[in-house]
Amino acid sequence: MARPHIEPYVELNQPFKKLDLNGFKGSEYKVLSLDVDTGACTLKVQFKNGFKRNPGLSYSDMELFVLEGRVKVGKETWGRGHYAFIPAGMAIGAMSSAQGAEVLLMFNDSEPSFYESDKNHQLALTQAHVSMNSYLDAPWTSGAIVQPAASNGCMIKLLHYDPLSEAITFLYTLTPEFMQDNISYHDCCEESYHIWGTSWMMQFGDLPTGGYFWRPPYINHGSFRSKRGCIAFGRTDSKIHNYFHFNPWSSQAENMARSAAHLYRQRPMMYDWVASDGHNHPHGPEDFEHAHYHDDAQIRHLHGHPPSPIKSK
Amino acid sequence: MARPHIEPYVELDTPYKKLDLNGFKGSEYKALSLDIDTGACTLKVQFNNGFKRKPGLSYSDMEIFVLEGRIKVGKEVWGRGHHAFVPAGMALGAMQSEPGAEVLLMFNDSEPSFYESDKNHQLALTAAFTSLNSYQDAPWAPATLANPSVASGCMLKVLRYDPITEACSFLYCMSPEYAQDNISYHDCAEESYHIWGTSWMMQFGDLPTGGYFWRPPWINHGAFRCERGTIAFGRTDSKLHNYFHFNPWSNPDENLHRAAAHLYRQRPTLFQWVATDGHNHPHGPDDFEYPHYHDDAQVRHLHGHTPNEIK
Amino acid sequence: MAKRVQDKKPKRSKSAMAWLEENIAEQKLRYKAIVKEMDELAPTRARWYKEFLEICQTRGTNVTGDMRRKIAKHEVPKKPKRKDRVVY
Numbered sequence: 001m002a003r004p005h006i007e008p009y010v011e012l013n014q015p016f017k018k019l020d021l022n023g024f025k026g027s028e029y030k031v032l033s034l035d036v037d038t039g040a041c042t043l044k045v046q047f048k049n050g051f052k053r054n055p056g057l058s059y060s061d062m063e064l065f066v067l068e069g070r071v072k073v074g075k076e077t078w079g080r081g082h083y084a085f086i087p088a089g090m091a092i093g094a095m096s097s098a099q100g101a102e103v104l105l106m107f108n109d110s111e112p113s114f115y116e117s118d119k120n121h122q123l124a125l126t127q128a129h130v131s132m133n134s135y136l137d138a139p140w141t142s143g144a145i146v147q148p149a150a151s152n153g154c155m156i157k158l159l160h161y162d163p164l165s166e167a168i169t170f171l172y173t174l175t176p177e178f179m180q181d182n183i184s185y186h187d188c189c190e191e192s193y194h195i196w197g198t199s200w201m202m203q204f205g206d207l208p209t210g211g212y213f214w215r216p217p218y219i220n221h222g223s224f225r226s227k228r229g230c231i232a233f234g235r236t237d238s239k240i241h242n243y244f245h246f247n248p249w250s251s252q253a254e255n256m257a258r259s260a261a262h263l264y265r266q267r268p269m270m271y272d273w274v275a276s277d278g279h280n281h282p283h284g285p286e287d288f289e290h291a292h293y294h295d296d297a298q299i300r301h302l303h304g305h306p307p308s309p310i311k312s313k
Numbered sequence: 314m315a316r317p318h319i320e321p322y323v324e325l326d327t328p329y330k331k332l333d334l335n336g337f338k339g340s341e342y343k344a345l346s347l348d349i350d351t352g353a354c355t356l357k358v359q360f361n362n363g364f365k366r367k368p369g370l371s372y373s374d375m376e377i378f379v380l381e382g383r384i385k386v387g388k389e390v391w392g393r394g395h396h397a398f399v400p401a402g403m404a405l406g407a408m409q410s411e412p413g414a415e416v417l418l419m420f421n422d423s424e425p426s427f428y429e430s431d432k433n434h435q436l437a438l439t440a441a442f443t444s445l446n447s448y449q450d451a452p453w454a455p456a457t458l459a460n461p462s463v464a465s466g467c468m469l470k471v472l473r474y475d476p477i478t479e480a481c482s483f484l485y486c487m488s489p490e491y492a493q494d495n496i497s498y499h500d501c502a503e504e505s506y507h508i509w510g511t512s513w514m515m516q517f518g519d520l521p522t523g524g525y526f527w528r529p530p531w532i533n534h535g536a537f538r539c540e541r542g543t544i545a546f547g548r549t550d551s552k553l554h555n556y557f558h559f560n561p562w563s564n565p566d567e568n569l570h571r572a573a574a575h576l577y578r579q580r581p582t583l584f585q586w587v588a589t590d591g592h593n594h595p596h597g598p599d600d601f602e603y604p605h606y607h608d609d610a611q612v613r614h615l616h617g618h619t620p621n622e623i624k
Numbered sequence: 625m626a627k628r629v630q631d632k633k634p635k636r637s638k639s640a641m642a643w644l645e646e647n648i649a650e651q652k653l654r655y656k657a658i659v660k661e662m663d664e665l666a667p668t669r670a671r672w673y674k675e676f677l678e679i680c681q682t683r684g685t686n687v688t689g690d691m692r693r694k695i696a697k698h699e700v701p702k703k704p705k706r707k708d709r710v711v712y
Contacts, residue, residue, distance in 0.1 A: 317651065318655075318711050319651075319654065319658065320658065321658070322654065322658060334639065334640065334643060335637075344647045344650065344651065346651070347648060347651050349648050352640075354647075372630055372634070373630065373633075401628070401629035401630050402629030402632075422630045423630070424636070424640055424643065426633070434632070436629045436632065437629055438628075457689065461687065461689070463689070464686055464689060464690050465689060493686050494679050494680060494683065494685050494692070515669070515672045515673065515676055516662075516669065516710035517662065517710065518669075529712065533710070536676050536679075557687065559677070559680045559685045559695060561676065561677070561701070562701060562703055562708055563701075564709065564712075565712055608626045608628055609628070610628050610630040620630040621630055623636075
């Protein structure tokens with residue numbers, strides 16, 4: 001069942017726990033969400049004053065967003081608003097934090113892992129590496145990157161875009177007095193952490209600073225309000241399409257059937273092809289542009305064939 | 314096989330023929346494309362000076378775009394640039410054309426039909442009726458309503474949008490020196506008639522004034538150029554999504570697989586649901602928002618269950 | 625299934641059937657003429673493809689809107705052995 005629906009979850013009053021895993025000693029954590037099949041997770045991590053570790057790599061794609069403080073990583077210094085995407089197998093430099101730091105730390109393929117190394121793994125897809133300060137170096141743009149779109153007043157900074165799954169990582173902001181009077185759901189999972197501010201959704205009420213959700217596909221959320229504005233860190237695990245409607249009582253199964261009905265009548269030949277016997281290939285249809293996309297860890301994860309399943313479950 | 318791939322077709326040198334069907338006497342036509350299963354068609358029609366007919370209805374959804382001249386329809390006068398969508402069964406007022414007119418005339422469900430009546434059929438979905446002068450009363454908007462989108466310099470006036478299939482009728486224009494360096498294909502059929510101007514596509518060469526195409530799904534078109542600008546009337550039969558790439562040799566089957574691969578990896582849960590045995594419902598999945606969409610003539614047509622098959 | 629106006633269409637008249645048959649036949653000829661014309665364009669088109677792939681590697685290919693991406697040499701597609709077709 002991958003990650004359960006965690007929404008809303010406000011972590012501020014939860015205590016930190018020691019993160020006693022190789023490569024993370026000297027840090028503490030809170031789990032925001034955890035994939036029960038693979039160990040993939042989103043953690044809030046506090047690197048304690050004086051935290052240090054050697055150069056090394058993880059066998060999972062990793063994302064990191066700095067909420068407060070500073071971390072030295074190799075020759076870079078990552079401060080408030082820094083975002084990094086580290087592909088599995090890519091070695092990052094020695095880490096240290098003299099004054100400590102609070103970060104969101106995400107492992108997409110399996111549980112947190114660290115192996116000392118100053119060389120990349122030979123299979124590491126290092127081109128996907130991203131490292132930038134999202135507050136300083138990324139522009140706000142209209143939230144209308146998807147159609148139908150969120151109302152004006154919702155802006156985003158795109159931080160990471162996966163061309164295969166169209167999964168995205170982004171900052172978003174809602175203006176003061178933001179409102180959007182519809183109910184939305186998506187084909188993808190959606191995740192958010194409120195860095196600052198409160199927004200309101202009709203199903204879940206207020207989500208304040210420190211509020212978090214991991215929301216599986218086809219779950220109703222909205223209408224939307226924000227009285228004084230907010231800024232948040234968000235992610236999807238595949239393409240986000242806004243299915244808007246106004247039925248507060250529709251179920252996840254009904255929403256999915258409606259999405260399939262959209263496909264049926266708006267891309268009729270595609271629906272007929274996919275629904276034909278024999279087209280439920282375990283590895284998906286062929287793509288002359290990305291001939292080997294079937295090997296991608298995220299794609300395998302999305303279809304229930306993750307590279308690192310938790311066997312003992 | 315519905316309508317064949319007609320592209321490019323320049324109709325200007327083809328002679329008109331008499332349109333000897335009930336309700337169209339006194340007019341002439343050229344067929345631009347014709348659905349061989351249903352008779353649905355796009356015609357260029359010339360209403361000759363003095364053309365007249367009584368109020369009446371068709372058993373097919375009908376669209377009309379006035380290229381030149383004027384037609385009186387009931388109390389309205391439709392001149393250059395007028396577009397109307399007339400739902401099946403909706404009675405139109407008496408038609409007459411004093412100076413004559415040239416129009417694009419489209420029947421979406423079956424061959425041209427006309428039955429005298431001054432009342433709507435009891436099943437007519439008249440709320441779908443639109444009638445407006447597209448040159449005067451519709452704004453140009455950027456063509457970014459589909460994403461990924463065409464290059465800037467291509468603008469749209471949306472004239473009709475079907476909320477069920479997302480089929481769209483529109484005017485589009487390209488600026489002089491328009492350039493877009495990719496190859497596109499769609500899930501939908503696409504149609505266009507060049508009102509004025511010449512544009513170029515890498516597969517088909519120049520499409521000049523009077524140029525037309527009906528292009529079935531998944532067929533490569535582009536890169537694109539337009540030296541001096543173009544204005545054209547276009548339609549799709551369902552949702553338009555731009556699948557861009559740069560492989561000039563891919564065929565429709567490979568393009569379809571690639572589109573399905575997008576669905577597989579970008580909407581994984583949806584792909585799996587559709588591909589699961591037993592979900593190839595003849596009438597499509599349930600939709601709590603439009604519980605009766607299965608009855609829609611266009612939806613049935615898109616899935617090969619057309620109401621008016623040519624037996 | 626609820627009925628729509630289209631389901632109530634009276635049977636096709638003889639003249640409508642004759643009109644359909646005439647125009648279906650003419651469309652077949654039109655289609656053949658288009659295929660011939662497009663086959664004749666093949667040598668010119670081959671040059672256009674070459675120029676296009678050069679542009680994709682220099683100025684870049686449009687990814688969305690005006691955003692362009694230069695494609696790398698190893699990404700350039702290879703012409704398959706089958707005959708190139710543009711009308712289907």
